[in-house]
Amino acid sequence: MRAASFHPCRRAAAVRAGVLAGGVLAAAVALAHDPSADPEKTEAWTPVPPVVATPVGAAPSDAVVLFDGSGLAAWESERGGDAPWKVADGAMTVVPGTGGIRTRRDFCDIQLHIEWRTPAGTRGFDGQDRGNSGIFLQERYELQVLDSYDNPTYANGQAASIYKQAIPLVNASRPPGEWQAYDIIWKAPRFSDGGGLLAPARITVLHNGVLVQDDTVIAGTTEYRGAPSYAPHGCAPIYLQDHGSEVSFRNIWVRELQAR
Incomplete structure (x- = not known):
């Protein structure tokens, strides 16, 4: 019985998929250890938007x-x-x-x-x-x-x-x-x-x-x-x-x- 062959295109695709997966994993590991990736680094606390009351059927409070x-x-x-x-x-x-x-x-x-x-x-x-x-x-x-x-x-x-x-x-x-x-x-x-x-x-x-x-x-x-x-x-x-x-x-x- 003839051994199954692995088509070159499929082999190349598998290689690319492996490289991509490896790259994603490496990026995730790098982000996990990167202090700039802390979610607090991208939180803006000021300026605080002023409160505007919006009563039903009436004008906003700042109108x-x-x-x-x-x-x-x-x-x-x-x-x-x-x-x-x-x-x-x-x-x-x-x-x-x-x-x-x-x-x-x-x-x-x-x-x-x-x-x-x-x-x-x-x-x-x-x-x-x-x-x-x-x-x-x-x-x-x-x-x-x-x-x-x-x-x-x-x-x-x-x-x-x-x-x-x-x-x-x-x-x-x-x-x-x-x-x-x-x-x-x-x-x-x-x-x-x-x-x-x-x-x-x-x-x-x-x-x-x-x-x-x-x-x-x-x-x-x-x-x-x-x-x-x-x-x-x-x-x-x-x-x-x-x-x-x-x-x-x-x-x-x-x-x-x-x-x-």
């Missing part, structure tokens, strides 16, 4: 509450003076023709939560005429508010678009008359002392809990006509637009983020 349904003290008219919008049933609603409103405080990098609702009655309205408003970060960069539920329009002008710049990843819109939410991470643009752009603004947005803008780079200020561009500026208010529709807002709060 600036901009609207809780009780009044518009944190807002002013774009034309100067008190904000002229209507407050009822825990919501504030655009009064068409009175102009937009803006926060009395300026903001740079923020986390912003804001809930909004377009009018339930849509007969005779479509496209950009249906539930149109906008949230302007630093008064210059618009995140579109629009009734985009079964309402075709240009994609970079629908709800959750960076108006005329960035199309949302998906359309997460609810029907008109239902409350919706944006959760926004905003990183303000950086400018040099001479006014040059060091870093463009960036935005991440969740619409009704769904990611729709993923660290999107902002090309510049929002423009209805023409190309966006940058001009140096500092922190600035959050601005809500009057676009002729009775859009409502509620539960607005902001957390100021520390630059890293």
